[in-house]
Amino acid sequence: MTITHDLLVWFSKSFGLFYLMGLSLIVVIYAYWPANQKPFNAAAQAILHDDDDKPYRG
Amino acid sequence: MVAELTKNERQGALVILLALAVTGLAMAAGGRGDPFGVHGALVLVVSIAGIFAVIGGYYAPEPSPDRLDSYYDTPTKFGIIAAMVWAVVGMAVGDWVAWLLAYPEWTFDAAWASFGRLRPVHTSGVIFGFGGNALIATSFYVMQRTSRARLPDQLTPWFVLFGYNLFCVIAATGYLMGVTQSKEYAEPEWYADIWLVIVWVVYFVLYLRTLNRRKEPHIYVSNWYYLAFILVVAMLHIVNNLAVPISWGSAKSYSLFSGVQDAMTEWWYGHNAVAFFLTSGFLGMMYYYMPKRAGRPIYSYRMSIISFWGITFFYMWAGSHHLHYTALPQWVQSLGMTFSVMLLVPSWVSAGNALMTLNGAWHKVRDDAVLRFMMVAAVFYGLSTFEGSFMAIRPVNALSHYTDWTVGHVHAGALGWVAMITFGAIYASVPWLWKRNGMYSAKLVEAHFWLALAGTIIYVFAMWNSGIIQGLMWRTYNESGTLAYSFVDSLVAMHPYYIARAVGGVFFLLGAIIGFYNIWMTIRTASQDETAHNTADHPVTEPAVGVPALQPGE
Ligand code: HEM
Numbered sequence: 165m166t167i168t169h170d171l172l173v174w175f176s177k178s179f180g181l182f183y184l185m186g187l188s189l190i191v192v193i194y195a196y197w198p199a200n201q202k203p204f205n206a207a208a209q210a211i212l213h214d215d216d217d218k219p220y221r222g
Numbered sequence: 223m224v225a226e227l228t229k230n231e232r233q234g235a236l237v238i239l240l241a242l243a244v245t246g247l248a249m250a251a252g253g254r255g256d257p258f259g260v261h262g263a264l265v266l267v268v269s270i271a272g273i274f275a276v277i278g279g280y281y282a283p284e285p286s287p288d289r290l291d292s293y294y295d296t297p298t299k300f301g302i303i304a305a306m307v308w309a310v311v312g313m314a315v316g317d318w319v320a321w322l323l324a325y326p327e328w329t330f331d332a333a334w335a336s337f338g339r340l341r342p343v344h345t346s347g348v349i350f351g352f353g354g355n356a357l358i359a360t361s362f363y364v365m366q367r368t369s370r371a372r373l374p375d376q377l378t379p380w381f382v383l384f385g386y387n388l389f390c391v392i393a394a395t396g397y398l399m400g401v402t403q404s405k406e407y408a409e410p411e412w413y414a415d416i417w418l419v420i421v422w423v424v425y426f427v428l429y430l431r432t433l434n435r436r437k438e439p440h441i442y443v444s445n446w447y448y449l450a451f452i453l454v455v456a457m458l459h460i461v462n463n464l465a466v467p468i469s470w471g472s473a474k475s476y477s478l479f480s481g482v483q484d485a486m487t488e489w490w491y492g493h494n495a496v497a498f499f500l501t502s503g504f505l506g507m508m509y510y511y512m513p514k515r516a517g518r519p520i521y522s523y524r525m526s527i528i529s530f531w532g533i534t535f536f537y538m539w540a541g542s543h544h545l546h547y548t549a550l551p552q553w554v555q556s557l558g559m560t561f562s563v564m565l566l567v568p569s570w571v572s573a574g575n576a577l578m579t580l581n582g583a584w585h586k587v588r589d590d591a592v593l594r595f596m597m598v599a600a601v602f603y604g605l606s607t608f609e610g611s612f613m614a615i616r617p618v619n620a621l622s623h624y625t626d627w628t629v630g631h632v633h634a635g636a637l638g639w640v641a642m643i644t645f646g647a648i649y650a651s652v653p654w655l656w657k658r659n660g661m662y663s664a665k666l667v668e669a670h671f672w673l674a675l676a677g678t679i680i681y682v683f684a685m686w687n688s689g690i691i692q693g694l695m696w697r698t699y700n701e702s703g704t705l706a707y708s709f710v711d712s713l714v715a716m717h718p719y720y721i722a723r724a725v726g727g728v729f730f731l732l733g734a735i736i737g738f739y740n741i742w743m744t745i746r747t748a749s750q751d752e753t754a755h756n757t758a759d760h761p762v763t764e765p766a767v768g769v770p771a772l773q774p775g776e
């Protein structure tokens with residue numbers, strides 16, 4: 165099968181469009197999901213407070 | 223260093239080195255006079271030296287189990303020093319190449335000293351030698367801290383670092399002998415490429431093994447950027463370097479691709495090398511060291527995630543902007559152009575996020591040259607991505623392509639962003655790693671900062687001027703409809719800018735040399751300090767009593 169220009173344009177306008185839109189949507193939802201805010205903020209803060217600078221052993 | 227390995231690891235090291243020595247011997251025998259044979263001999267010598275080093279330390283007592291109470295930082299220390307060595311070498315060659323463009327007769331009539339051979343020594347030296355070592359070293363540091371997990375073993379990080387530097391040396395020496403596959407940023411030949419794949423996969427697996435041991439459920443965003451860097455570079459490297467050697471005893475190979483497919487594969491690789499080598503990894507560095515140094519969390523953690531996915535998914539499609547007005551179908555060019563313009567959004571979100579993180583800590587930026595390195599890096603990151611998106615627009619590219627404008631853009635990114643963020647991160651981590659209160663000389667850090675900034679500005683302005691003059695001269699017609707200027711006319715017009723650029727390069731190089739000296743002196747005084755206080759070189763198991771805990775925010 166030869167991949168023609170028309171075929172690729174069709175593919176990018178259909179699958180490509182929804183793929184990128186869907187992806188953006190998933191990423192934004194993930195980033196703004198309320199339950200995720202706590203771990204995010206904790207992670208952002210955590211790197212500042214490693215006074216006991218050693219690995220966890222457990 | 224061998225003393226830090228367990229018995230099993232020492233045996234493992236010997237097995238690896240032995241296998242490498244045999245490979246080197248086979249290459250030397252098969253390649254004879256070919257550069258392939260020379261590289262075989264190099265591999266052989268290096269592995270034998272390694273074998274002697276391991277045997278020399280073989281009967282040293284095994285490391286105590288206490289080691290598991292601390293992070294394994296010796297590889298990071300090694301990587302930082304290696305990065306600085308490559309910085310000085312790579313930039314010295316870069317400046318030499320800059321002088322060569324102004325005075326092309328300075329090649330001593332020697333093949334190895336020609337522009338075409340020295341230029342890739344510069345680009346590979348700074349990107350892979352300097353940038354790569356800095357990325358590997360800081361990634362080891364950051365992945366351990368953010369996961370609160372020690373590296374899973376002591377041998378793998380050394381394999382990655384030594385293996386990677388062996389690749390860099392093979393690349394650089396190969397260029398001097400005329401070995402190249404003529405693909406920019408992917409010049410090393412097939413055997414070096416295969417070796418890099420092995421090293422890189424081990425690096426990737428090492429990262430995953432460490433993350434797998436993490437205590438924190440959420441993986442800090444820096445790790446995402448570092449991991450994208452490692453994973454995507456592996457993909458790019460493997461696909462772009464698919465080639466068939468002409469024989470098992472020769473350095474020469476032929477690419478699996480040809481014509482416009484070859485060009486597209488190369489620039490899919492080349493642009494994503496910019497994206498994932500020169501951007502993603504360094505963003506990971508920035509997202510750790512900048513908040514840490516400023517003592518403030520990232521302004522918006524959410525935005526760091528959104529721009530991560532934005533950068534990852536847009537960059538993949540942008541490579542064709544390197545091939546405007548070529549045999550590449552028009553629509554592929556338009557696709558690259560569109561995605562390049564869209565890329566501005568996540569890029570500026572990252573740059574803005576960095577600057578907003580500093581908002582409220584401007585007094586620290588004013589007083590602390592290390593933080594200032596990082597701030598200037600974020601500004602240049604914003605600048606060069608804006609410029610890049612602009613240059614990707616086809617009619618703009620008609621003016622900029624083939625001119626020094628591209629070279630100016632490259633170095634706004636490379637000097638202003640990549641090198642600045644790296645110096646900032648290195649200056650921040652050296653005192654933490656060697657347990658000092660600060661760098662040997664804050665004044666020298668300050669001097670380095672101003673030399674680097676002046677050098678970057680001179681370089682970039684010289685190239686902007688030169689590039690635009692060049693571009694305009696090439697498209698100026700006279701009344702009879704023919705070109706007004708010959709190519710040589712434009713060369714003459716560029717001459718003063720080439721001298722200016724080379725002078726800017728001297729500034730930048732001097733800064734790096736001063737930085738290296740300062741780091742060296744910090745390390746040396748550190749060891750004196752330690753013997754004086756008789757504290758052992760490993761973090762305490764109990765929370766430190768009496769010893770002031772290191773506050774990296776200071
Ligand atoms: C002392 C500082 C430096 C000087 C004087 C310098 C000089 C040069 C020169 C003269 C060229 C060749 C330009 C041409 O062919 O017209 C070049 C190319 C290049 N340099 Fe540098 N450089 C320096 C630092 C760096 C650093 C730190 C990096 C990367 C982190 C870098 C990355 C590159 C790249 C990627 C190219 C290829 C550009 C292209 O093909 O468009 N340089 N440099």
Ligand code: HEM
Pocket residue numbers: 406492496500501540543544545562563565566569603606607608609610611612613614615619622623624628631632635636639640
């Ligand atoms: C949004 C981000 C960016 C976009 C859209 C972009 C776009 C471009 C464009 C259009 C070119 C010229 C292609 C040509 O005419 O041949 C170019 C060249 C280049 N850019 Fe960027 N750029 C971006 C960011 C960066 C950054 C941050 C760096 C470096 C750290 C960088 C490094 C380079 C290099 C090394 C080249 C030269 C490639 C070569 O010809 O050898 N770019 N970029």
